Amino acid sequence: MTDAVAVAEDKENEDTETREFLTFMLAGEEYGVDILRVQEIKGWDSVTNIPNTPDYIRGVINLRGTIVPIIDMRLRFNLEQLEYGPTTVVIVLKVEKDSETVRTMGVVVDAVSDVHDVPTSQIKASPDFGTTVDMEFVKGLATVGEKMVIVLDIDHMLNSNELASLESIVNE
Numbered sequence: 001m002t003d004a005v006a007v008a009e010d011k012e013n014e015d016t017e018t019r020e021f022l023t024f025m026l027a028g029e030e031y032g033v034d035i036l037r038v039q040e041i042k043g044w045d046s047v048t049n050i051p052n053t054p055d056y057i058r059g060v061i062n063l064r065g066t067i068v069p070i071i072d073m074r075l076r077f078n079l080e081q082l083e084y085g086p087t088t089v090v091i092v093l094k095v096e097k098d099s100e101t102v103r104t105m106g107v108v109v110d111a112v113s114d115v116h117d118v119p120t121s122q123i124k125a126s127p128d129f130g131t132t133v134d135m136e137f138v139k140g141l142a143t144v145g146e147k148m149v150i151v152l153d154i155d156h157m158l159n160s161n162e163l164a165s166l167e168s169i170v171n172e
Contacts, residue, residue: 017120021142023113023149024091027079030113032142032149037093039104041112044088058108061090068092070106071158087111095158105158116149118142123151 021032047059
């Protein structure tokens with residue numbers, strides 16, 4: 001195979017490679033997470049509060065013997081807090097703490113939207129807004145039909161210093 005043919009095949013595979021994202025709604029915007037990271041989706045239920053944690057950490061639940069921290073995504077993103085309703089769900093995610101450690105965490109969202117196959121060529125880098133908008137948790141923007149989906153970097157978002165301190169409290 002010549003180099004030109006190999007390059008053409010690589011380009012073709014890049015154009016046809018897709019990734020699946022579970023999308024959910026928060027304050028009228030659609031966000032997406034890699035479907036391979038989703039362990040399960042469950043309706044909102046009560047949590048056990050943990051004292052001295054940031055307000056976006058709602059508490060923990062016992063999910064079949066695993067203690068799972070629950071993060072309210074509206075509060076994490078400094079959005080208006082709403083009463084939980086019938087569409088409010090917890091998405092249980094597998095988050096990579098480091099290359100060898102995976103932990104389970106839950107995020108409270110307004111509603112689950114859909115699962116989308118997105119060609120990797122349709123995922124664009126997040127724009128640079130300077131210092132006015134914090135984009136540290138955004139991996140990119142994906143075009144799905146006529147709308148934009150904000151693709152989140154859950155590993156970065158759910159591995160903050162506050163969550164590390166919560167993990168130490170839960171493990172004690």
